[in-house]
Each structure stands twice: as C-alpha cells, then as structure tokens.
Amino acid sequence: MDTALGAPPLFAVDEITKTFRSRQSLWDRLRGQPLPIVRALNGVTLEVARGETLGIVGESGCGKSTLARCLVRLYDVDEGRIRFEGGDVSTLKGQARRQFNRRVQMIFQDPFGSLNPRMTVGQILGEALRVHRMRPAAEIALRMQELLDLVRLPPDSLDRRPHAFSGGQRQRIGIARALALEPDCLVADELVSALDVSVQAQVVNLLLDLQSQLDLTILFVAHDLRLVRHISHRVAVMYLGQVVEVAPAEALFSNPRHPYTRSLLQAVPSLDPTQRRAQAAVLGELPSPLAIPSGCAFHPRCPHAIDRCRQERPRLRRGQGSGEAACHLADSLPAWRNEAPA
Amino acid sequence: MSAGALPFEPAKATPTRRRKLALPGALIAGLLILAFSLTLAFFPSLFAPFDPLKFDYKAILKPPSLAHPFGTDNFGRDMLSRTIHAYTLDMQIAFFATIVPMLAGTAIGTIVGYYGGLLETLFGRLVDGVITFPFIVLVIAIVAVLGPGLANMYVAIGLVGWVFYARLVAGEMKVQKRLDYADAGRVMGYGDMRIAFRHLLPNAVSPALVYWMTDMALCILLGTSLGYLGLGAQPPAAEWGVLIAGGKNFFTTAWWISIFPGIAIVLTGLGFSLLGNGLAELMKVKR
Numbered sequence: 001m002d003t004a005l006g007a008p009p010l011f012a013v014d015e016i017t018k019t020f021r022s023r024q025s026l027w028d029r030l031r032g033q034p035l036p037i038v039r040a041l042n043g044v045t046l047e048v049a050r051g052e053t054l055g056i057v058g059e060s061g062c063g064k065s066t067l068a069r070c071l072v073r074l075y076d077v078d079e080g081r082i083r084f085e086g087g088d089v090s091t092l093k094g095q096a097r098r099q100f101n102r103r104v105q106m107i108f109q110d111p112f113g114s115l116n117p118r119m120t121v122g123q124i125l126g127e128a129l130r131v132h133r134m135r136p137a138a139e140i141a142l143r144m145q146e147l148l149d150l151v152r153l154p155p156d157s158l159d160r161r162p163h164a165f166s167g168g169q170r171q172r173i174g175i176a177r178a179l180a181l182e183p184d185c186l187v188a189d190e191l192v193s194a195l196d197v198s199v200q201a202q203v204v205n206l207l208l209d210l211q212s213q214l215d216l217t218i219l220f221v222a223h224d225l226r227l228v229r230h231i232s233h234r235v236a237v238m239y240l241g242q243v244v245e246v247a248p249a250e251a252l253f254s255n256p257r258h259p260y261t262r263s264l265l266q267a268v269p270s271l272d273p274t275q276r277r278a279q280a281a282v283l284g285e286l287p288s289p290l291a292i293p294s295g296c297a298f299h300p301r302c303p304h305a306i307d308r309c310r311q312e313r314p315r316l317r318r319g320q321g322s323g324e325a326a327c328h329l330a331d332s333l334p335a336w337r338n339e340a341p342a
Numbered sequence: 343m344s345a346g347a348l349p350f351e352p353a354k355a356t357p358t359r360r361r362k363l364a365l366p367g368a369l370i371a372g373l374l375i376l377a378f379s380l381t382l383a384f385f386p387s388l389f390a391p392f393d394p395l396k397f398d399y400k401a402i403l404k405p406p407s408l409a410h411p412f413g414t415d416n417f418g419r420d421m422l423s424r425t426i427h428a429y430t431l432d433m434q435i436a437f438f439a440t441i442v443p444m445l446a447g448t449a450i451g452t453i454v455g456y457y458g459g460l461l462e463t464l465f466g467r468l469v470d471g472v473i474t475f476p477f478i479v480l481v482i483a484i485v486a487v488l489g490p491g492l493a494n495m496y497v498a499i500g501l502v503g504w505v506f507y508a509r510l511v512a513g514e515m516k517v518q519k520r521l522d523y524a525d526a527g528r529v530m531g532y533g534d535m536r537i538a539f540r541h542l543l544p545n546a547v548s549p550a551l552v553y554w555m556t557d558m559a560l561c562i563l564l565g566t567s568l569g570y571l572g573l574g575a576q577p578p579a580a581e582w583g584v585l586i587a588g589g590k591n592f593f594t595t596a597w598w599i600s601i602f603p604g605i606a607i608v609l610t611g612l613g614f615s616l617l618g619n620g621l622a623e624l625m626k627v628k629r
Contacts, residue, residue: 069525072529073529074525074528074529097531098531099531101529101530101531102531105529105530106525106526106529108522108525108526109522110522113521113522113523114521114522114523114525114526115523115526116523116541116544116545117545118544118545119541127530127532128530131530131531131532131536132531174526177526177530181530181531
C-alpha cells in the first residue's frame with residue numbers, strides 16, 4: 001500500500017489497541033463485576049509519509065491524543081505494532097528509545113503545563129542540546145540563539161522563565177525545545193487549541209514555515225476542521241478509537257465517503273443563514289468508550305446502517321476516489337451535497 | 343500640549359523590566375530572630391557574663407538583679423549565662439535532628455511519588471503505621487530502648503521524622519508528574535532520575551522546606567521535652583529543657599530559673615515559624 005506521496009511510509013501503525021483500566025466501586029468489585037476497561041484505541045491502522053502533514057481529527061474522547069502519545073512512546077500499546085522506517089518501535093526502551101525520541105518529538109497542548117515553571121528558556125533548550133550532545137559545549141549558546149530565531153522569539157528570551165511569556169510564545173518555546181533535537185517528525189497534540197484565534201494563525205503558520213525549511217513530517221492532532229483542512233496534506237478521521245476515513249485533505253472535505261465524516265462536516269456551523277438546518281447531523285449520543293458497539297462502531301448513530309454493519313467490523317479500504325474509508329457502504333452512499341463549507 | 347489641558351494625570355511611563363523584590367514581613371522577622379539565635383549559639387562566651395557551669399555558693403537562688411539579670415539557680419549559677427549557652431546546644435538539636443530526616447525523606451518521597459504503584463502502597467502502609475503513634479511517644483520509646491543522651495535522641499528522631507517529609511514530597515510529586523512538562527521530559531528522552539530530581543522535585547519541594555522550618559521549632563520543643571524528662575541532654579549541660587527541669591522544684595519561690603529558658607524556647611520557636619510562613623510566601627511559583 002503506498003501513500004499519497006508514493007514514498008515508503010515514515011510511520012506505519014498496524015492495528016494498535018490501547019486500553020485503560022477504569023475505576024470500579026467496591027460494591028461492583030464485591031459482586032464480581034469485570035473491571036471496566038476504556039478502549040481508547042481500538043485497532044488503529046495508519047501510515048504517515050515522510051514530509052507530509054497528516055491531520056488527525058475527531059471529537060473529544062475519540063482517542064486522537066492517545067494515538068499521539070502512543071506514537072511518541074509515552075504510552076505502550078497493548079496490541080499491534082508501530083513501525084518507524086520499517087523497524088518496530090512499539091517496545092523500545094532505554095538508549096534505543098532515546099534515539100527514537102531524538103527523531104520523533106512532540107509538542108503539547110497546554111502552554112502552561114508543558115514547560116517547567118522553574119527553568120529558564122535557556123536551561124530548557126540547553127538541557128536538550130547537552131543531554132543529546134547535539135552540539136559541543138562551546139556552540140550551545142550560539143545554537144540556542146539560532147533556535148530562538150527559528151521560532152521568532154526575541155533574542156533576550158534565554159534568561160526568562162515561562163511565566164514571562166504569552167500562551168503563543170510558550171507554544172513556540174515548546175516548538176524550539178522539540179526542534180533542538182533536530183527531529184524528522186513532530187507530533188503536535190492540539191497545538192493551538194488553547195490559544196486565541198489571532199495567535200493560532202501565527203503559531204500554525206510558523207509550523208508550516210518550519211516544515212518546508214526543515215523538511216519535517218508533522219502529525220497534527222486537532223478538533224478544528226477548518227484548521228486541519230488548511231494545513232494538512234492528508235486527513236485521518238477518528239471515531240471511538242478507530243480511523244474511519246483517511247484521504248487527501250481536499251478529497252476528504254469535498255467528497256467525504258464515511259457517514260461519520262459527513263456528519264462531522266455537517267456539524268460545522270455556518271455563518272450563512274440560508275444554510276440553516278433543522279435536522280441533526282447525527283443520531284443519538286456518542287457511545288461510552290467503556291462499551292463500544294459491535295460491528296461498525298458508528299452503526300447505532302448511522303442513518304444508513306444495515307444488518308451487516310451491526311455484525312462485521314469494516315476495514316479501511318480503497319474505493320472510488322483517492323482515500324480509504326472503513327464503511328461497508330462507502331461506495332453506495334448517496335452523493336454528498338456540500339452544504340456546509342468547512 | 344500642557345499637562346493642565348488633560349482631564350486626568352498622564353500616566354508616568356513605567357520602566358518595562360523593573361522587578362520589585364518584595365520580601366514578606368514574616369520572612370524578615372523570622373530571619374532577624376534566627377540571626378539573633380545563631381549569633382548567641384556560635385559565640386555564647388561573647389555575650390554570657392559568667393561561666394554557665396560555675397557554682398557560686400554566695401549567690402544562691404538570687405532573684406533577677408543588675409549583676410544577674412535572669413537571677414541565679416540553687417547552685418548560684420548565673421541563669422543569663424546558662425540560657426545563652428543553651429542556645430548552642432538547642433540550635434544544634436534543631437539543625438542536626440532535622441537535616442537527616444529532611445534530606446532522606448525528600449529523596450524517598452521523590453522516588454515513591456515518581457514511581458507510584460506497589461512502592462507507593464507499601465510506603466502508605468508504613469506511613470500509616472508510624473503516624474498511628476504520637477510522634478513524641480514514639481521517640482521517647484526509641485530513646486528508652488537505646489538509652490538517654492543526645493546521640494540516641496538524634497537517631498530516634500531520624501527514624502521517625504523522615505516519614506513526614508517523604509509523605510509531603512510524594513504527594514506533591516504525584517501532582518507534578520501528571521503535568522505535561524513531565525511527559526515533555528520523557529519525550530525528550532531524559533532519564534527517570536533527571537526528570538524526578540531535576541525537573542519535578544524543584545516544583546514539589548517547597549512544602550517540605552516550609553515544613554522543615556516548622557520541624558525545627560518542633561524539634562526544639564521535643565529536644566527540650568526530652569531534656570526535661572532526663573532522656574535528652576544530661577545535666578549539668580546548659581540546655582533549655584534541663585534548665586526548666588532544674589527550676590521546677592523551686593518554681594513557687596524562684597520562678598526565674600524556669601521562666602527565662604522558657605521564653606527563649608518560645609522566641610526561637612516563633613522565629614522558625616515566621617521563617618516558614620515567609621518562605622511559603624516567597625516560594626509561590628508563578629505560572
């Protein structure tokens with residue numbers, strides 16, 4: 001299977017699952033109830049090509065952050081494999097893991113929690129450079145200035161602590177810290193969702209500039225569909241711990257093939273009063289990840305569901321168009337009317 | 343444009359990077375008292391008018407006077423000199439009885455809080471076991487087994503005291519390790535020890551440092567209590583608890599023997615408490 005750019009994939013994620021144990025009341029334990037298990041990732045399959053920006057979207061709780069954390073080895077996967085340049089990285093430890101993380105870095109969502117409040121920017125960047133021996137000691141000061149320059153922070157930032165910076169500046173410190181290791185791949189988990197809209201654009205555009213400058217592969221996890229459409233080459237849509245559709249961004253937004261993607265796009269509010277809708281985009285409530293429906297996880301909410309959907313889990317497969325969708329009916333759904341310009 | 347034309351006073355341009363270092367009042371008061379105590383502790387002979395151990399049978403049980411501002415005891419020893427010399431011993435107790443528990447407890451708490459899991463469960467049971475006994479009773483029991491004396495008192499306090507530091511630090515570490523900067527450290531490929539001690543501990547240690555100040559006050563109280571009971575410092579050493587115990591039989595007739603060492607205890611304890619409060623204020627981290 002090749003990807004959009006026709007090159008061998010940088011990341012190949014194969015059917016990974018990740019569960020978390022939930023709390024159980026003493027009464028339930030005494031009654032011998034099984035321990036409730038949250039299925040955060042439920043068989044995710046995904047490929048990431050070198051140099052591309054892959055957007056990962058989905059509503060809260062769909063597992064997109066868990067996927068991001070599995071990719072950077074913050075979580076161990078329960079089943080399945082993650083391959084990086086062909087080698088299995090799902091169980092890396094110690095020195096090998098450090099080498100892997102040198103090349104795959106993460107930028108965090110919370111600009112307040114992701115920086116140590118007691119370390120200056122210089123200490124944060126300097127530590128990264130020293131621990132990984134990125135530069136000889138004499139060149140570290142110079143390199144730190146380069147990094148500040150790269151993320152467009154003022155050159156006198158080094159001896160200041162995070163509290164002296166705004167949210168957008170802190171995210172740029174986070175980016176500089178990741179770039180200190182000269183990684184091949186950045187995983188950005190909700191990079192700008194905590195920022196003001198005006199600042200979001202600055203940070204996102206910085207990231208795009210850096211990508212072309214440094215030839216980065218970026219996994220951009222977000223729930224903002226417009227933003228993802230703007231920056232991604234390809235987009236993966238997640239629902240209840242599975243990837244339900246992957247396609248080049250334009251194809252996905254102009255001709256979504258999975259009913260869930262369609263309802264997601266319909267749910268985007270429009271400023272045009274003629275596009276007022278009376279009908280809800282999707283049926284019912286999001287099921288609990290403690291009890292994921294059988295067959296296709298989306299079937300209880302899907303207006304097109306047939307018996308087969310309740311029994312057999314659809315795999316991602318190619319059909320008409322350029323993407324892949326995990327839906328038995330992907331090729332027989334009614335044509336998509338582009339009601340809501342996303 | 344003249345200033346008078348404006349309906350309001352023009353705001354003065356404020357220098358952008360001026361930082362006012364405002365020290366909390368409690369910290370300053372605490373530091374002053376501590377400086378006073380330490381001066382007396384290090385150079386008692388400079389301030390004490392008499393030898394604290396020298397008997398003077400011509401001046402037995404004298405009330406406070408110009409010659410003996412704090413009076414004399416039943417052996418004619420000058421109480422001012424004894425109270426001042428006791429600073430040396432009691433400040434030593436405050437420091438040496440707490441420094442080992444503080445360092446050991448902080449290190450253990452860091453490890454326990456960072457790794458959690460089974461280690462934390464075991465540690466929790468141990469803490470429960472220790473805090474079931476009142477601290478003083480437990481220390482007295484250990485001293486009773488090891489025998490009276492200062493060295494054994496340090497051992498006894500050390501065996502029990504680290505638990506409180508460890509519990510404080512472990513609790514705070516559990517909060518810190520869930521924050522994104524801990525995960526950021528892991529993604530950066532840093533080792534567990536670097537993350538735990540270099541990144542998380544500085545953000546988790548302030549409650550323990552504040553408690554250290556309180557603990558020094560408590561240890562002075564404990565040390566003087568043990569001295570009073572005859573389990574800590576031994577007479578004729580000048581130690582506040584020993585001094586108070588020496589005056590207890592004469593309390594109705596010669597109140598000054600016990601009162602002045604008591605005031606010294608209160609003053610020193612107050613100093614450490616103020617210092618602790620001031621430190622807590624000072625170490626609030628800006629986010």
